[in-house]
Amino acid sequence: MKRRTVGRSDGRKVIVAAVLVSLLSFGPTVRRSDGQDTSAIDRGVRIGIIYRPGVRPGLVMLPRTGQGLDSVRVIVARDLDYGDRFEVITLPGGDSIRLASTTGPRRSSAGGSTATKGATAGALNYPLYQALGADFALDITAAGDTTVATLHDIAAASVRRSVRVQLPRSSDPDFRQAVHRLADQALQAAIGTPGIAATRILFVKDGKVYRIDQDGADQKLVSSTDRQAMSPAWGADGRRFAYMEFQAGKGWLYLQEMGSGKRTAVATTGSALDFTPAFSPDGQTMAFSRATEEGTDLYTINIKNNCCLRRLTVGRFSDNLSPTFSPDGQRIAFVSTRPGLPQIYVMAADGTDQQLFAPFDYGVTGASNAPEWSPDGQSVAFHRDVAGTLQVFVLDVRTRTVRQLTSVGRNEDPTWAPDSRHLAFVSDRSGYRQLWIIDLDTGRIRPLLQQSGARLPAWSPRLSEATSSTP
Amino acid sequence: MKSVSLLLALGLGAAVFAAASCGGNPAPQNTTPAVDTAAENQRVRDSIAAAEAERARQAQAEAERIAAQRRADSLAALARAGEEVRSTLAAMIHFDLDKSNIRPEDAATLDQKVAILQANPELRIRIGGHCDERGSDEYNLALGNRRAQSGKQYLVSHGIDASRIETQSWGEEKPLVDGHDESAWSQNRRDEFEIISGGDNIRRP
Structure with missing residues (x-):
């Protein structure tokens, strides 16, 4: 339950760690987090202290129970943990230690002596939380049918913000997304940055498209036919997605509304093998790959007016595929086999100015594929063949340098979270191919789900209330 | 000669009949010998x-x-x-890793298909290009397309009308053999050939 980074330290946090260890009296598991790939399967909520001064504020979830909000607290705590913006300090079960005001009975224990009295939110023992390394404390309570998330600023010894929401019933299909939005509001209140809790990931398994919440819950089939599908891609508004479906010897591109499930074939599709659809950021254009007798080339089509097919590449003896728009819509990164092996290229969105994007050593560097431009525009993630297996790389768009992110097992098909610091990708590091999530800032890696065969993930933009609704 | 012996036989029969009648107590079965003979x-x-x-x-x-x-x-x-x-026509050809050129040993396989297609001018086929699981999932659609086109180009360059051959790529989506070793991979890197139409009365070349 304890995660520490060895090596980098500051005095304050060392003391905090010592306090925690003595308070909680169970042995910490020391694990290395070196900012690179680790194969850690980190599934539990942890008491995390990474010795990087000033990087991540500590946040404590107040160990309340009851009021019908236990599942809300669990989901929010996990969201804040998975967001990797905080060191989430979870007090174990509220049993051995009582730090906050609660309505339950108190026990005397090693930690019990530190418990505070007082029955209302706001009357917290701020100095104690400060000693535990917490910069924020989040308290989730009920007031009638309203759920109140109160964020305390520990240093200021005051309430930073109270968020009041009407959550749907837990049986409601929108319940989880509503709780995820609450977690994002708490995060925004604390550090002023939008979160990624209210997002979903599309992926392919056994030829069908599924969606799943970023915390690995609420998996749902979204494919509407039994035909084999590939390459799901989100529209920038999160209301619809596109994918390719094998049909009668061709590859068809479809657009599907996330809410209603209504789907329409993209104009001109069905005459060839069309695949790897990608939405432009303004939602008006779709770029895709089309395989014909001449090979595979990139095209765009206006999906607003269902017209105006335009060919962007003329490969002749090379293939061009897997387009991804820059977030300003001005450029398209893609894969081209023009150097012999597939590598990452870039061009203007009208097909002009085609050039190599991710540098490689001719005859040395392996094939590079599956580029995806980050939402902040600064990076392009892709995978590259390294010694016969695939690894995830990130290209820095400004300096045009690449760095290798993964090294354990086979890792492929990276997709960016809307915060441009998390990537979901496919890895076989646990013995079978499934989806994992890495935080580029901390190097923390977690499995998204425990299922074999999941692949081709696509991370959604931030989903607002309207876009995430499920009929 | 025949009639004489017949008469003799009849005469003998009549004598026997007369002798039996003299007893005045004829057996009942003896009343219908002529009928019996006719029925027999x-x-x-x-x-x-x-x-x-x-x-x-x-x-x-x-x-x-x-x-x-x-x-x-x-x-x-x-x-x-x-x-x-049919089985000659359906015989698969195989490819090297990340390659789409026809191997020399597969040329004979394709030559047999050329002969069959020439002997059956109404025959139309589809070539499906496939890949092993090692490459990138989406890139393999392009590679499978190259493989299908290679098969088609060979047939067309040997005189088969291009309009009789459709192509399709399945990438790595339809492996022939499950497995994660070179044996499985080499079998999965292939072109498959299927009849679309004109295959009802297929003729030997």
């Missing part, structure tokens, strides 16, 4: 006719059986020939 003769004739009819029936059945057998044999032979041609 009828039965004999009937059974001969029935046997002849049966023989004829059997002969006809046998003839029909033989004819049916001949028909079946020739149909089976035709079917065998058709199956042979």
